[in-house]
Amino acid sequence: MKIIITGANGQLGSELKDILLKDSSKECFFLDRKQLPLDQPVLIQDILDIYQPDVIIHAGAYTAVDLAESESDLADIVNHQATDEIAQYCKINDVKLIAISTDYVFDGNSDRALREDAEVDPVNVYGLTKLKGEQAIQRWLPDGIIIRTSWVYSTYGKNFVKTMIKLMTDRDEISVINDQIGSPTYAHDLAKAISVIIDSEWLGGIYHYSNEGEISWYDFALAIRELKGLDCKVNAIPTSSYPTPAKRPCYSLLDKSKITRTYDLNIPTWKESLAIMLNKEEV
Known part of the structure; x- marks a missing residue:
């Protein structure tokens, strides 16, 4: 494959590399x-x-x-137009596609975990361009697979966990x-879920994936402090006290029941996975 x-x-992409390169039955091409160049769709x-792929995992x-x-x-060029070209290529050449999307396609006005069929209404440009990418795939x-995820972190790259520690x-x-x-x-948990999907019966559609549990960014920061043994004081503030150019959805908890049921996944809790990531980072 x-x-x-x-x-x-x-x-x-880095977590997928760690997992997929261990499988000799797969020939993987990791493209940066x-x-x-996703900013040059005409070349895609x-x-x-x-490469003549059988499967494309579109994480860029x-x-x-x-x-x-x-x-x-x-x-828009990178998240929408480039995705449109990738989807066209997959259609023309009978290639399977797994594309990563975001909880930011929602407006954040819900009060319950969001299912895949929940109404979409992005509140920022990023969310809108990702939604347009989803629509191009559909x-x-x-039969393509779209996985919406949220609040991604890893031992690789820049993310909230590393920023909080610093x-x-x-x-x-x-x-x-x-x-x-x-x-x-x-991200390592999501990469493992993707590897399961690749090796399973193909069932296209939109899926939601994040770790289990419901928290705020403040709760997340407290857990990072606890697990790292730091003594910094952490104050809770409302969004209104920290204005940013892009509005964020206030509530974007994802309902994972569809992906767990379809692919028989056991999704770890967020704190369990955070502890694993932090231990790995210290190695």
Whole structure:
């Protein structure tokens, strides 16, 4: 089986590399932004054709949520137009596609865990461009798999966990938002779930994946402090006290029952996975 993974150097791409390269039955091609320039959609199909893949895992994206507000054209090119080209290629060449999307396609006004058929209404440019990417896949490739995830972190790349550790190490006191609710996703867990999907009967559609549990960013920060044994004071603040260029959904907890039922997955709790990640980082 030949597999292309876009976003090779991102958090998920790096975790997929750790997992998939151990499987000799798979020939994997990890393409970074130089090898597959998602900001140049006109080149994408010709580049993909070089590899003749059976499966594409599309993890590459424009993920600078705040910067997307001022770089909306670039965000649309990478998250929407490039995804459209990848979906077209998969349709023409009978290639399977797993594409990663986001909880930011929702407006955050729910009060219960969001199912895959919940109404979408992005509140920022990033979420809108990712939704357009989803729609392009569904238009060209109804049997494609879209996995929405949230609050991704890893031992690789930049993320909330690493930022909190640095701030709590450098400062005596920090403030963290306590009224945005969701659940973190350890990228290694998501990568394992994707590897299960690849080896299972193909059942297309939209799926939700994050770790189990419901927390705020403040709760997440407290757990990081506890597990790292730090003594920085952490203050809880509302979103209104920390304005950002891009609005965030206040509530974007994802309902994982569809993916667990379909692929018989056992999803770890967020704190369990956080502890594993932090222990790994210290090695």
